[in-house]
Amino acid sequence: MTAPFTPNILSIAGTDPTGGAGIQADLKSIAAGGGYGMAVVTALVAQNTRGVREVHVPDTAFLRAQLDAVSDDVRIDAVKIGMLANTEVIETVADWLGAVRGATAQPSFPVVLDPVMIAASGDPLLAPETIEALRRLIPLADLVTPNLFELAELTGEAVAADWAAALAQGRRLAEATGVRVLVKGGHLPGESAPDALVAPGGEVTEFAGSRIHTPHTHGTGCSLSAGVATRIARRPGDWAAAVGEAKAWLRESLAAAGELSVGGGSGPLNHLAGLWLRGGLETRPTAEAVRETWWAGIATVREQTEQLGFIRGLADGTLERAHFLEYIAQDSVYLHAYARVLARVSEIAPSPEEQAFWARAAHGAIMGELELHRARLGDDAPIHVASAAPSAATSGYVNHLLAASTKDYAEAAAAVLPCFWVYADLGKRLVSGAIHARAQQADHPYAEWIATYDDAGFAADNETAIGYVTAAAAAADAATRERMWRAFEVGAIWEREFFGQTPAG
Numbered sequence: 001m002t003a004p005f006t007p008n009i010l011s012i013a014g015t016d017p018t019g020g021a022g023i024q025a026d027l028k029s030i031a032a033g034g035g036y037g038m039a040v041v042t043a044l045v046a047q048n049t050r051g052v053r054e055v056h057v058p059d060t061a062f063l064r065a066q067l068d069a070v071s072d073d074v075r076i077d078a079v080k081i082g083m084l085a086n087t088e089v090i091e092t093v094a095d096w097l098g099a100v101r102g103a104t105a106q107p108s109f110p111v112v113l114d115p116v117m118i119a120a121s122g123d124p125l126l127a128p129e130t131i132e133a134l135r136r137l138i139p140l141a142d143l144v145t146p147n148l149f150e151l152a153e154l155t156g157e158a159v160a161a162d163w164a165a166a167l168a169q170g171r172r173l174a175e176a177t178g179v180r181v182l183v184k185g186g187h188l189p190g191e192s193a194p195d196a197l198v199a200p201g202g203e204v205t206e207f208a209g210s211r212i213h214t215p216h217t218h219g220t221g222c223s224l225s226a227g228v229a230t231r232i233a234r235r236p237g238d239w240a241a242a243v244g245e246a247k248a249w250l251r252e253s254l255a256a257a258g259e260l261s262v263g264g265g266s267g268p269l270n271h272l273a274g275l276w277l278r279g280g281l282e283t284r285p286t287a288e289a290v291r292e293t294w295w296a297g298i299a300t301v302r303e304q305t306e307q308l309g310f311i312r313g314l315a316d317g318t319l320e321r322a323h324f325l326e327y328i329a330q331d332s333v334y335l336h337a338y339a340r341v342l343a344r345v346s347e348i349a350p351s352p353e354e355q356a357f358w359a360r361a362a363h364g365a366i367m368g369e370l371e372l373h374r375a376r377l378g379d380d381a382p383i384h385v386a387s388a389a390p391s392a393a394t395s396g397y398v399n400h401l402l403a404a405s406t407k408d409y410a411e412a413a414a415a416v417l418p419c420f421w422v423y424a425d426l427g428k429r430l431v432s433g434a435i436h437a438r439a440q441q442a443d444h445p446y447a448e449w450i451a452t453y454d455d456a457g458f459a460a461d462n463e464t465a466i467g468y469v470t471a472a473a474a475a476a477d478a479a480t481r482e483r484m485w486r487a488f489e490v491g492a493i494w495e496r497e498f499f500g501q502t503p504a505g
């Protein structure tokens, strides 16, 4: 999986300690849109969902120091400008933009200007005499996003009474400034809340939207402009797509605002509600983590398997031949069924690669292994494959696999995995002498059988099977992953029962 491009988005704005508007809202909006959020504070605002109490504007030399700290170090992919407080602040931001944009270190980045003048509560956030300075800043932006009141202030006209009048004002502003305007209809009376992108040439792209009935619209303008800046950085040049997607996200977040409980006034948007709804809160393990957890989860069962009389006798050569043959006969019965289950896993596999792999495994089980067993259980052997009836352990194991194979791919594949993994691991330990050193001697009574465990092809298939199953578990939802683990764990327990079923114990 290749990681998507994560643009660095800088918000230059004021604060809202309740987190609903200004920089705090911008950072959430940027994150929700897939960007990396950065923030330079223009003004500290003591506000909440009910209104603005006090505004503190730090020294503009310090504002410039913040801006330079960002641009001297970080590549900027888009800028969103919000509350600017006064003329000095506007000029500081304009100077900085002029100095950095287009410079070698910061080739060029789009600028979205939200000409914040008043809070949703009606409180002023821009000194009235500052409108002129703000007008001068507009040509430095690529998009300006006024609400109906701000549009009226910027054009020097009365507040538009309807959508047609708002669009006409938007056209005049775009023409006068040479900058595209996003006319916002959030404050229109009536059941619709349309927005429109108006190009300096007069071209209009409308974004329709029904009104969402909620009092919680604190920070909508901030969040929308930061969302557009994030999306235009991800897809340079396509302003209509950036606005359309940002609006769709905003509507979803506005509709979910009622799920929050923040303050007694006009509350904030639920910026990340869509992500949470689509599983963003759920952390999922990687395939490697599933591998580690599952293997550790069956450690006791594996240890018990290794301690079985059958396995110890096989390792040190003391296993009675009759018990060995009994095991072989049951293994043969088992493999008939196992091959059918593997074929079923192949049938329901999600990709051609997995389909082919499991089909090949089914073929291997039925051909290779049965050949091996038949050779050991020929006419002179005391037990014949054809006449061997399934034991209780064999029936139990096979029934577990058959039951899992009637479920989904995830569970079926998890159930067949222990037969690869536990068997391959046990074989490797047997061959290496880790269980008993005698297993490595050439005159060992089961030397030829032990040698069959030393198969590079099977070891590779085991890795492939682990890879497919753990990847499926990592991608699955929590409930499916839990079912997979259970199917795997029970499979491992049946492996133990299967090895321990002869009188050797």
Ligand SMILES: Nc1ncnc2c1ncn2[C@@H]1O[C@H](COP(=O)(O)OP(=O)(O)O)[C@@H](O)[C@H]1O
Pocket (backbone or CB within 6 Å): 146, 147, 148, 184, 185, 186, 187, 193, 194, 195, 209, 210, 211, 212, 213, 214, 217, 219, 220, 221, 222, 224, 247, 250, 251, 254
């Ligand atoms: N009640 C609402 N239902 C649907 N969309 C809304 C609502 N209120 C605002 N919006 C949308 O929120 C965004 C901000 O618009 P607006 O409220 O006009 O600006 P501001 O927040 O700057 O005052 C726009 O996309 C607008 O369409």
Ligand SMILES: Cc1ncc(COP(=O)(O)O)c(N)n1
Pocket (backbone or CB within 6 Å): 013, 014, 015, 016, 021, 022, 023, 045, 047, 082, 083, 116, 118, 119, 120, 125, 217, 218, 219, 220, 221, 222, 223
């Ligand atoms: C610091 C700051 N900036 C902007 C707004 C306007 O918010 P809205 O997005 O509701 O217009 C605000 N209340 N506070």
